[in-house]
Amino acid sequence: MTTVLRPHAEDLYAEELAILAKGDDRPRPPGWRLSPWAVTTYILGDGDQITPKYIGPRRIVEVAVATLATDRALLLLGVPGTAKTWLSEHLAAAVSGDSTLLVQGTAGTAEEAVRYGWNYARLLAEGPSRDALTPSPVMRAMAEGRLARVEELTRMPSDVQDALITVLSEKTLPIPELNEEVQATKGFNVIATANDRDRGVNDLSSALRRRFNTVVLPVPASAEEEVEIVSRRVAQLGRSLELPETPAGMEEIRRVVTVFRELRSGVTTDGRTKVKSPSGTLSTAEAISVVTSGIALAAHFGDGVLRPADIAGGIVGAVIQDPVADRVVWQEYLEAVVRDRDDWRDFYRACRDAG
Numbered sequence: 001m002t003t004v005l006r007p008h009a010e011d012l013y014a015e016e017l018a019i020l021a022k023g024d025d026r027p028r029p030p031g032w033r034l035s036p037w038a039v040t041t042y043i044l045g046d047g048d049q050i051t052p053k054y055i056g057p058r059r060i061v062e063v064a065v066a067t068l069a070t071d072r073a074l075l076l077l078g079v080p081g082t083a084k085t086w087l088s089e090h091l092a093a094a095v096s097g098d099s100t101l102l103v104q105g106t107a108g109t110a111e112e113a114v115r116y117g118w119n120y121a122r123l124l125a126e127g128p129s130r131d132a133l134t135p136s137p138v139m140r141a142m143a144e145g146r147l148a149r150v151e152e153l154t155r156m157p158s159d160v161q162d163a164l165i166t167v168l169s170e171k172t173l174p175i176p177e178l179n180e181e182v183q184a185t186k187g188f189n190v191i192a193t194a195n196d197r198d199r200g201v202n203d204l205s206s207a208l209r210r211r212f213n214t215v216v217l218p219v220p221a222s223a224e225e226e227v228e229i230v231s232r233r234v235a236q237l238g239r240s241l242e243l244p245e246t247p248a249g250m251e252e253i254r255r256v257v258t259v260f261r262e263l264r265s266g267v268t269t270d271g272r273t274k275v276k277s278p279s280g281t282l283s284t285a286e287a288i289s290v291v292t293s294g295i296a297l298a299a300h301f302g303d304g305v306l307r308p309a310d311i312a313g314g315i316v317g318a319v320i321q322d323p324v325a326d327r328v329v330w331q332e333y334l335e336a337v338v339r340d341r342d343d344w345r346d347f348y349r350a351c352r353d354a355g
Helices: 014-023 036-044 058-068 084-096 120-126 137-144 164-170 223-241 250-265 284-301 308-319 325-336 342-354
Strands: 073-077 102-104 116-118 133-135 147-151 172-175 180-183 189-194 212-216
Touching (some): 014 036, 036 058, 036 084, 058 073, 058 084, 058 212, 073 084, 084 147, 084 189, 102 137, 116 120, 137 147, 137 164, 137 172, 137 180, 164 172, 164 189, 223 250, 223 284, 250 284, 250 308, 284 308, 308 325, 308 342, 325 342
Parallel strands (some): 073 212, 102 147, 147 189
8 A cells, every 4th residue: 555645646546547548449639648538537437447536517527628639728717626626637647647747826936837947056057058957847748748737827926827828829938048948749738727716816817818728617516416526535535544444424424515505605405594604615625624524533532433523623613714704604504504403403512512
């Protein structure tokens, strides 16, 4: 068993990728490890040997894969927790066999992360040369004909974002210091992710946005779909983290999903009661985190069964981001909605205690 905490997708699912490659006789774009059909099958699963990596509309995945087969870059857009990063990683693993050519966007991301940097010891000793140059993940992807991933594109400063314009439009990366350029080889493309809900967002310039084909990832359409996503991902994380075996706790997963969906939408599942929404996003990713933490509590400090007390603290922490306003929202929701549900009395008491 690997000792790596979080294996890359191409390593974790190497067997599935090998199965698809062996039986894949469809046309493959230049530089691709699999055909677009096989990439889509890898992402969505086949109900047999290939497990689903993304649960959502098939057409969204098909559009994303088809975009990568053209000269247009792909922008995965959506609110936090809609599996943008997850889908980006698996697309890169299936198309290029390498999901590690990654630029993580932050407010402090420098232009060198997109273009190139320098080994200053060699630069001072030898002057500008290819040996002194430190390629960025984007430059490496261009040279090797692979997919580059840019995470949280809208968190990067605008001038750093615009460093991508020449790469995406001309498929070249100039190196003025050497009077050279790196030209993209076939198979190169860029997958970027972005959301416009978090604070600190830098809007994309119209020039840059035009160079992306944007695919919007929706929140799960139904509670059942979200429950399936949470339960699958929690099971995967449990195996990866080697958590002790704990019963699935589907009832508690459904409660977490129900609470998050009702607070997100501002209305209860039956449509009868309006509720206030807190300041946080309460995404599917946060629901996964709450349940995973609850399983760890149940396994190490409980009786091994996932119970309301194990998830209550996580829910309260996820909901109450603003200690004043969100606490009022949560208390009103508990008293007006949760308390009146007969089969939720243990959950109500656990949340009251945790709050």
